[in-house]
Amino acid sequence: MHRIWPLPAEPVDDPALADLYAHPEHGHSEHDEPDAAPFVRVNFVSSADGAVSVDGLSEGLGTPGDKRVFGLLRELAQVVLVGAGTARAEGYRGARRPVRGTDTPPPIAVVTGSADLDPGLGLFTDTRTPTIVLTTAGAPQERRDRLTAAGADVAVLDDLGPAALLAELRRRGLRRVLCEGGPSLHGALIAAGAVDELCLTVSPLLAGGAAGRIAVGPGGSAAQSMTLASALHDEGALLLRYRR
Numbered sequence: 257m258h259r260i261w262p263l264p265a266e267p268v269d270d271p272a273l274a275d276l277y278a279h280p281e282h283g284h285s286e287h288d289e290p291d292a293a294p295f296v297r298v299n300f301v302s303s304a305d306g307a308v309s310v311d312g313l314s315e316g317l318g319t320p321g322d323k324r325v326f327g328l329l330r331e332l333a334q335v336v337l338v339g340a341g342t343a344r345a346e347g348y349r350g351a352r353r354p355v356r357g358t359d360t361p362p363p364i365a366v367v368t369g370s371a372d373l374d375p376g377l378g379l380f381t382d383t384r385t386p387t388i389v390l391t392t393a394g395a396p397q398e399r400r401d402r403l404t405a406a407g408a409d410v411a412v413l414d415d416l417g418p419a420a421l422l423a424e425l426r427r428r429g430l431r432r433v434l435c436e437g438g439p440s441l442h443g444a445l446i447a448a449g450a451v452d453e454l455c456l457t458v459s460p461l462l463a464g465g466a467a468g469r470i471a472v473g474p475g476g477s478a479a480q481s482m483t484l485a486s487a488l489h490d491e492g493a494l495l496l497r498y499r500r
């Protein structure tokens with residue numbers, strides 16, 4: 257793996273990679289203050305032609321470098337935020353590796369309006385840290401009760417807009433937020449101006465087909481410009497990081 261931006265280009269080993277992806281606020285900025293707003297980092301992999309999945313899954317897009325960064329980003333996060341669509345499609349289970357400097361993995365926080373999640377999912381049965389379910393009172397009580405019985409930490413919010421989601425994570429002291437998608441949740445975060453950083457792997461692959469892209473939402477553009485913070489090259493894949 258080579259860093260190609262910022263210059264000069266140079267090989268990247270594990271410590272250099274961790275330095276590159278360290279939260280800039282680490283230890284000294286407002287994001288580490290007890291009342292600080294969460295820092296929202298989003299991570300996606302896409303094909304060179306912009307597909308977010310192959311046959312409905314992101315797996316076919318992965319590269320060794322993408323997997324390496326995916327794991328590192330989890331180790332640097334305090335919580336992994338994910339939409340229910342992704343958790344269901346990708347068969348999510350609890351994170352494995354502890355957050356750096358701690359001995360527990362980050363919780364997965366899954367956003368669901370329906371609370372229609374199978375309590376037998378690895379999210380609940382195969383996790384060292386209880387999964388947080390972010391939902392509303394509009395979800396049937398019996399579904400919420402079933403998830404609580406399965407060990408989930410069910411939070412009933414007024415709504416599931418980004419402001420409410422991030423306020424709940426902040427209330428729990430979870431400020432380094434890693435959002436792993438999917439496109440609907442990402443679209444909502446963009447529309448709310450809540451994305452601080454996008455980590456995007458572009459895989460050397462043309463997917464074609466009917467796959468969507470990494471963000472979707474109801475009409476109207478929410479365009480906002482970003483700055484390229486770093487770019488890595490690894491076996492044909494580009495690992496890009498854009499900052500607000």
Ligand SMILES: NC(=O)c1ccc[n+]([C@@H]2O[C@H](COP(=O)([O-])OP(=O)(O)OC[C@H]3O[C@@H](n4cnc5c(N)ncnc54)[C@H](OP(=O)(O)O)[C@@H]3O)[C@@H](O)[C@H]2O)c1
Pocket residue numbers: 299300301302307308309312313314317338339340341342343345346367368369370371372416417418436437438439440441442444
């Ligand atoms: N390439 C990648 O890096 C990558 C990453 C992630 C996902 N994916 C792919 O994306 C696909 C899933 O896409 P998706 O759009 O269905 O997934 P999603 O964004 O993970 O999930 C959408 C679901 O989240 C819940 N939700 C609740 N509040 C929401 C809000 N404010 N905004 C958005 N969602 C909210 C709803 O669940 P309820 O229906 O329960 O109410 C909604 O149906 C899969 O094919 C997956 O493989 C790819």
